[in-house]
Amino acid sequence: MALFPKYSKTREGQNVIAEQRLLKAVNNLILNAETCTGCGICVDACPEEAIVLGPVGATRRGAIDYADPVDVDPEKCSYCGVCVIMCPFNAMTLKIDGEERLPILEKEGFPQYDMVTVIDEEKCTRCTICEEVCPRDAIARDVPAFEGGDEAGKPRQSALQTKTTFTVDDEKCTYCGICGELCPSITVVRKPTSPETGKVEGEVLWEESTCDGCMICVEACPEEAITLEREFVSDRLPGKVDIQQDDCCTCRWCVETCPEEAITVEKIFEGEIEIYPEKCPGGCSTCVEVCPCNALYLPTPVPAKDLKGGSIEPNIAINKDFCIFCGACVNACPSEDAIVLKRTAIRMQDVDTDLFKDVKRKLLTTRTSKVKEATPGEVEIKILGEVQEA
């Protein structure tokens, strides 16, 4: 008796789960529809043509709820995991019998992106810039909090890595207790008074780990008995700042903005992208919203008198430094030929299988915007020119 697999597609929160079940064997391909940018790379990569592009702009803007940026056919899918490997945004997961696995990689049947994402620990000061600019939340900043900003944080002294020295001149100090009253890091301990000496004697105790180096004690001491000196042991904060490679799309925002030039990231695609402002109607800005790399922007308006003869004011512009040639903008743009994208190379590790050659040929095809919803939830884009070989 022939056995046939059963297929299903279910939704759990933001995950759309395609399933193939044969007796006890279960394969699941899970699309995180929130994380998916609509770049369509999986559509080109799928050897079974099991993925179709959805109305990317409308779904990413939340204008419709009946479709996702891409749609997987659970029956056409062979659960090979190529889309998981090629998705630059980590939006797909393959589970085999409940376990996250990619057998095609285990058998070296397909290459992986050759990701370069390095932060030079020696150069990095553990500042907050790369974490702030990263459009993919891919920076993990593990720096001990300082107690001023976090009750459970470290004392400022250890957070800053300073060395503070506190000295009290016994000749001048009267053990008046003012410094101890003002600062929790200082305790003035007086010996019991005795008519034998008729003096107030004692000592001033100071706790370095809680001293902020604020100098209040120095200022407040009526006898000018306190000297406090603080030097920085290191000009960088303790801890570690790292790139979480699974979440990094290689946009290089962090590289371009790091003040210490501490970051090296190589883009996974090389290519060219052109925006044709004359084809772009004003008031759309869909591409700006969908770009996962924060590479597109609405330019500051140019006064009419400053426009050169015959030129038109662009509605949209791109900073190519940050574009990874993912294609999400092309897939979302409703205006024909407003954006033209040509990938010229893919940075992969050295496993050149026939399957990958086919995927590469499709990914290097020049494409342009012309998004029309052919049937509800399904769109096509316009392919231009010849297939490029890099």
Ligand code: SF4
């Ligand atoms: Fe296509 Fe393989 Fe992804 Fe299925 S797992 S959608 S066959 S690339």
Ligand code: SF4
């Ligand atoms: Fe979405 Fe692009 Fe990943 Fe496909 S490759 S799942 S379109 S982000």
Ligand code: SF4
């Ligand atoms: Fe700052 Fe650069 Fe270090 Fe990031 S890598 S924390 S931007 S110094």
Ligand code: SF4
């Ligand atoms: Fe984030 Fe882009 Fe840097 Fe990757 S390259 S860590 S995505 S800013």
Ligand code: SF4
């Ligand atoms: Fe992708 Fe570049 Fe378009 Fe942004 S501008 S969506 S990075 S192709």
Ligand code: SF4
């Ligand atoms: Fe809209 Fe396309 Fe213009 Fe971007 S280029 S604003 S998506 S019409």
